[in-house]
Amino acid sequence: xxxxxxxxxxxxxxxxxxxxxxxxxxxxxxxxxxxxxxxxxxxxxxxxxxxxxxxxxxxxxxxxxxxxxxxxxxxxxxxxxxxxxxxxxxxxxxxxxxxxxxxxxxxxxxxxxxxxxxxxxxxxxxxxxxxxxxxxxxxxxxxxxxxxxxxxxxxxxxxxxxxxxxxxxxxxxxxxxxxxxxxxxxxxxxxxxxxxxxxxxxxxxxxxxxxxxxxxxxxxxxxxxxxxxxxxxxxxxxxxxxxxxxxxxxxxxxxxxxxxxxxxxxxxxxxxxxxxxxxxxxxxxxxxxxxxxxxxxxxxxxxxxxxxxxxxxxxxxxxxxxxxxxxxxxxxxx
Amino acid sequence: xxxxxxxxxxxxxxxxxxxxxxxxxxxxxxxxxxxxxxxxxxxxxxxxxxxxxxxxxxxxxxxxxxxxxxxxxxxxxxxxxxxxxxxxxxxxxxxxxxxxxxxxxxxxxxxxxxxxxxxxxxxxxxxxxxxxxxxxxxxxxxxxxxxxxxxxxxxxxxxxxxxxxxxxxxxxxxxxxxxxxxxxxxxxxxxxxxxxxxxxxxxxxxxxxxxxxxxxxxxxxxxxxxxxxxxxxxxxxxxxxxxxxxxxxxxxxxxxxxxxxxxxxxxxxxxxxxxxxxxxxxxxxxxxxxxxxxxxxxxxxxxxxxxxxxxxxxxxxxxxxxxxxxxxxxxxxxxxxxxxxxxxxxxxxxxxxxxxxxxxxxxxxxxxxxxxxxxxxxxxxxxxxxxxxxxxxxxxxxxxxxxxxxxxxxxxx
Numbered sequence: 182x183x184x185x186x187x188x189x190x191x192x193x194x195x196x197x198x199x200x201x202x203x204x205x206x207x208x209x210x211x212x213x214x215x216x217x218x219x220x221x222x223x224x225x226x227x228x229x230x231x232x233x234x235x236x237x238x239x240x241x242x243x244x245x246x247x248x249x250x251x252x253x254x255x256x257x258x259x260x261x262x263x264x265x266x267x268x269x270x271x272x273x274x275x276x277x278x279x280x281x282x283x284x285x286x287x288x289x290x291x292x293x294x295x296x297x298x299x300x301x302x303x304x305x306x307x308x309x310x311x312x313x314x315x316x317x318x319x320x321x322x323x324x325x326x327x328x329x330x331x332x333x334x335x336x337x338x339x340x341x342x343x344x345x346x347x348x349x350x351x352x353x354x355x356x357x358x359x360x361x362x363x364x365x366x367x368x369x370x371x372x373x374x375x376x377x378x379x380x381x382x383x384x385x386x387x388x389x390x391x392x393x394x395x396x397x398x399x400x401x402x403x404x405x406x407x408x409x410x411x412x413x414x415x416x417x418x419x420x421x422x423x424x425x426x427x428x429x430x431x432x433x434x435x436x437x438x439x440x441x442x443x444x445x446x447x448x449x450x451x452x453x454x455x456x457x458x459x460x461x462x463x464x465x466x467x468x469x470x471x472x473x474x475x476x477x478x479x480x481x482x483x484x485x486x487x488x489x490x491x492x493x494x495x496x497x498x499x500x501x502x503x504x505x506x507x508x509x510x511x512x513x514x515x
Numbered sequence: 516x517x518x519x520x521x522x523x524x525x526x527x528x529x530x531x532x533x534x535x536x537x538x539x540x541x542x543x544x545x546x547x548x549x550x551x552x553x554x555x556x557x558x559x560x561x562x563x564x565x566x567x568x569x570x571x572x573x574x575x576x577x578x579x580x581x582x583x584x585x586x587x588x589x590x591x592x593x594x595x596x597x598x599x600x601x602x603x604x605x606x607x608x609x610x611x612x613x614x615x616x617x618x619x620x621x622x623x624x625x626x627x628x629x630x631x632x633x634x635x636x637x638x639x640x641x642x643x644x645x646x647x648x649x650x651x652x653x654x655x656x657x658x659x660x661x662x663x664x665x666x667x668x669x670x671x672x673x674x675x676x677x678x679x680x681x682x683x684x685x686x687x688x689x690x691x692x693x694x695x696x697x698x699x700x701x702x703x704x705x706x707x708x709x710x711x712x713x714x715x716x717x718x719x720x721x722x723x724x725x726x727x728x729x730x731x732x733x734x735x736x737x738x739x740x741x742x743x744x745x746x747x748x749x750x751x752x753x754x755x756x757x758x759x760x761x762x763x764x765x766x767x768x769x770x771x772x773x774x775x776x777x778x779x780x781x782x783x784x785x786x787x788x789x790x791x792x793x794x795x796x797x798x799x800x801x802x803x804x805x806x807x808x809x810x811x812x813x814x815x816x817x818x819x820x821x822x823x824x825x826x827x828x829x830x831x832x833x834x835x836x837x838x839x840x841x842x843x844x845x846x847x848x849x850x851x852x853x854x855x856x857x858x859x860x861x862x863x864x865x866x867x868x869x870x871x872x873x874x875x876x877x878x879x880x881x882x883x884x885x886x887x888x889x890x891x892x893x894x895x896x897x898x899x900x901x902x903x904x905x906x907x908x909x910x911x912x913x914x915x916x917x918x919x920x921x922x923x924x925x926x927x928x
Contacts, residue, residue, distance in 0.1 A: 373789055442771065452707030
């Protein structure tokens with residue numbers, strides 16, 4: 182049984198006098214121990230809202246959450262505020278995109294790290310401080326004793342993100358959710374942070390739910406990948422399968438529109454036309470149809486189902502999938 | 516003769532302290548002696564991480580910040596010496612596209628007013644009607660509908676806003692467009708649209724671009740020549756393909772190896788050179804080679820004392836490193852770990868290079884001596900140590916086959 186099993190998760194934002202807006206529209210995926218699962222998509226695809234729903238961080242009012250999210254036998258979505266607070270930090274932890282705005286600017290790093298140790302592990306005083314220093318050391322922050330006394334603004338971006346990771350892993354959580362953990366960082370620092378996450382997963386067997394828009398990060402880190410578009414998973418596959426045979430026109434288009442460091446120069450990119458605003462409701466058909474090069478009238482007759490047109494386990498939500506391998510197998514530059 | 520030539524350009528920002536007795540206590544060396552040439556009709560890409568001075572350099576070319584020293588020669592005129600009014604007139608020929616498309620468009624002006632403002636200032640078009648015709652033509656060129664004229668910036672999507680920013684530059688018929696992170700605020704699918712647009716425009720209008728970006732893949736895609744900046748100076752400059760195929764400066768090697776490639780096989784295979792710590796402060800840059808505090812190949816002599824000049828190493832490939840030849844030949848062993856231990860090892864203190872460096876270098880050497888076959892991510896454990904010293908951040912061939920099925924299945928290295 183998987184550690185986390187999300188089944189038909191949906192999140193709808195409601196506001197008086199406005200149409201309901203569905204950010205997540207029936208997303209299902211599993212995360213196993215020691216596995217890295219990626220949620221990929223562009224802005225507005227619902228990837229961050231999914232993570233907030235799992236962590237119970239959505240506001241209580243104006244939001245309708247549906248579906249199930251079983252974590253080790255308990256449905257996270259049904260837990261009351263006090264119960265989920267006990268889970269958060271202890272069994273589930275999250276790393277946010279912007280380390281500066283997720284740390285309290287007027288409280289030293291040390292207090293922020295020891296807070297979680299007191300809350301969940303009952304460590305106090307010197308013991309908590311020692312443990313906090315060890316945690317900072319674990320994530321590669323030099324001179325942890327000094328850093329504990331410093332404020333977030335005194336740390337560099339990469340260091341702040343490490344501090345956040347230290348806080349997230351303080352209680353050895355079984356599931357770590359990383360929401361764009363490296364987007365705000367430079368590539369060399371990004372490489373450091375990704376290595377660190379990989380090491381955590383390898384050594385501690387933590388399950389990692391990686392939320393990102395960067396397909397390059399996904400290629401290097403994730404075991405399973407879910408590509409989201411307008412709140413629904415449009416393609417789910419192992420990373421090798423996905424990158425070798427992107428089958429949904431959206432996933433296919435995404436891969437075609439990324440300039441690659443290893444691609445020969447001079448070839449124009451193949452962008453997806455239009456923007457995410459050009460979509461139709463899933464109830465009427467495929468939300469991607471207005472931007473799709475493969476669309477037919479069939480695409481406008483109700484929500485397409487997930488099928489497995491290629492191989493078992495490679496799910497695609499499309500009636501006209503890109504079937505023949507259009508992208509040649511990756512060539513290794515000499 | 517190149518269209519745009521920078522000669523030993525320096526931009527230093529004073530750090531001031533005190534309210535009553537305002538005094539300068541130091542300088543931020545944002546751009547510290549950069550010389551480069553941009554040929555007409557070509558694209559020069561400037562890459563580097565945040566804080567390396569690439570944006571300041573772009574702004575200095577347009578004199579949006581004061582030039583401390585050096586020359587900015589555009590079409591035979593040194594812009595750095597022009598007075599304000601002469602510079603203003605020159606700006607018609609040098610335009611800029613900014614990173615944040617919403618922040619750089621006035622929310623209270625409609626598109627026509629935004630685009631016509633510059634034209635009026637530079638006396639392009641006799642009257643409003645003529646300007647409007649011209650604007651319509653440009654809008655069509657950048658792929659915006661004609662009814663955009665009377666709309667406001669907030670009504671557009673991010674990609675469309677960036678097109679407006681490009682149109683604003685184009686209406687003045689410039690020779691050079693400086694694009695500061697033109698696509699980094701956009702989603703991947705939109706990025707590609709804008710990149711293609713920039714390339715089409717260059718082809719049809721014969722534009723010259725100076726593209727400033729942190730995304731190496733984007734820069735490589737659109738540039739003819741790429742310059743890599745680190746802490747205010749160029750460390751390497753080469754034609755786009757040459758730079759990708761054989762980066763020679765250690766920093767470029769690390770930077771290239773850090774860029775994630777959307778290809779799992781390649782990602783698993785290639786060697787990643789992880790750097791120690793963070794970028795030092797440009798207010799207090801390290802002595803000698805600016806990169807020596809993080810360089811995996813740092814040597815005891817010269818690196819910390821002599822600042823390397825950008826020298827031609829053949830085929831227009833310019834590198835600022837004392838040890839390029841030795842590193843290329845593979846005769847120089849790495850002195851610092853570059854695997855995951857570079858991330859988790861905490862002996863290094865990036866901010867205090869002067870004191871901490873000696874300690875760290877010794878530590879690392881000790882580590883390297885003790886374990887000659889340091890496992891490096893991407894290189895299977897047990898790979899010969901000599902591999903590590905010669906490997907460049909391209910997929911290393913040998914270790915690829917040594918991957919065991921178990922690591923493959925788990926997706927771990």
